[in-house]
Amino acid sequence: MPPSSPAAGVAVELDEIHHRYAGAVAVESVSLHIRPGELVALLGPSGCGKTTLLRIVAGLMRQSGGRVRIGGEVVDALPTNERGAGIVFQSYALFPHMTVEDNVAYGLRARGVPAARARATAADMLAMVRMSAFGRRYPRELSGGQQQRVALARTLAVRPKVLLLDEPFAALDKNLRLDMQIEIRRIQRELGITTILVTHDQEEAMSMADRIAVMHAGEVEQFDTPEAIYDRPATLFVATFIGTANLLGGRLARAGDAGFAVDCEGGGRLSIARAAPCSRAGAVVLAARPEHLALCAPAPDALPATVEMVLPLGPSLVYELRLPGGGTVKVTQPRTAGHPRFDAGEAVGLRLRQGSPAAVFAA
């Protein structure tokens, strides 16, 4: 391993972490086992406990209960610098009176690394974040995205075992954010450094993470790959927080040995091959993605609906449909040959596409 690269690949294990601030519970019994070299996103709405959890892993605060292990070692009694955790926040927090180079070398100098070696490592780190040309500048002479790259270089310079990122792209505009997302993913892969990324942006989590922990009100509701979370949401919250979900209320019933059907409120029946996570007959909410539904001519075995609007979006068409019960449903259909085309005002039938997942939750 080159001397300037961080120690790669340690496991981070959270066991039943909980935390309360002066009476208010912020994190409730969270257990997550993160594999060496993995990038895990903590995803959830503002206030769900993401930052609290990250600060606990970093050692910036002590949890009310539970254990944190890094590389198999319980680190609860250790301060941040002895845990090998490096953290990057939304605000770059560079030292304004120091050059970029000195900012990046600062942590090394503070640890007693001789000046020449600290400078060499800083140069390596600046090369890695593609900022070699800016070493002599001051933070105020850089754009937000450039400052954030320097902050990342400064964090990586001290070879953390774990990289912790708290909404690091939130202050950047959209294009810069995409560049930085790609950049961080590249560096993270290159170094194999175990990384926890806090974000409230589902696209960011989906595109960057190996696995996502979806948080809601202090709890992890699902911890799985982006695709599994999208296709097989474990809770109604996850189904609606990630992607677009059409929600249909109704009653679940067995339909022969072939599968299940949901008798929708307001009339009509939708056949589904499997019912999960809830397969118990009774009141349910079905969540179906727009691309998992298909339109057909009205038919006895299809849910009746009326086309309200058709939006051509280049490669696909988005239909907005009105159901007999009054609710609306969105359906996305590829604009390729073989898909029947319907117009506003037409009566249609709605089915779940063959083999497409839909999630069923007890109501």
Ligand SMILES: Nc1ncnc2c1ncn2[C@@H]1O[C@H](COP(=O)(O)OP(=O)(O)O)[C@@H](O)[C@H]1O
């Ligand atoms: N220092 C604090 N004192 C009291 N309550 C706090 C403090 N920091 C955060 N909280 C509360 O804890 C909950 C979780 O906050 P936080 O971890 O910052 O969430 P997130 O990062 O997901 O937005 C929120 O209800 C928040 O108001």
Ligand SMILES: [Mg+2]
């Ligand atoms: Mg936060």
